Amino acid sequence: MAAPEAELVLKWEREQARLRQNVKEEDTEDWQRNADFSGLERVGGVDLSFIKGDDINACAHLVVLAYPHMKVLYEDCKMVTLNAPYVAGFLGFREAPPLLQALEKLKNVQPNLMPQVLFVDGNGLFHYREFGLACHLGVLSDLPCVGVAKNLLHVEGVVRSEEHQSQALRSSQSSIKPVYVSVGHRITLDTAVRLTHNCCLYRVPEPIRQADIRSREYLRCNFLTSDIT
DNA sequence: GCGACAG
């Protein structure tokens, strides 16, 4: 069957165009206006980890850290089954559902720990149609979101050059490889970049890093692939 | 034209 995805992609493009209209590229929170972000106490991070040969079962992780200490206040991990395939440019349709469920769960069990801003592993407006995973998650949850990608997405009109990486951010002088920060929802690029900087202990902002480390750890302990002979 | 292309 040649490209059963074509039809799906067209449907997805329409959906992204529709949801794109709801993205807010402005600072909507009071803490975002403060130079020191006073008023900000909780920052969240989400990530999915997979087992080597399996691309439909994954571990969905949500963490909430205290700002600015970056100490873990909440952690939720759950094995999920993904329905959509990975297609560059449509990450949201694959990863947003389980992550939204994790946020929904948090709202029910510990509403007081709901993060005031969420760091998402992937792009926001820096996307083919200006609607990456961070926007997708932002619009559907209506939570301020920041997109942080570890690799460059080749968007037409944007060339890979050091000079053009105005969105690139290097956490320390020792790390040359940049991360790409973009607006997800309810935040400006300037605020997103400043916040990201403040949340970086290493190259990747701590919320995302913790979600990544912990989800991997979970898989390592529960789904060992090595056999005992 | 072919390849590239977040996770």
Added chain:
DNA sequence: ATCTTGTCGC
């Protein structure tokens, strides 16, 4: 996303 050990350096 995932496969993967040691190693050099602060």
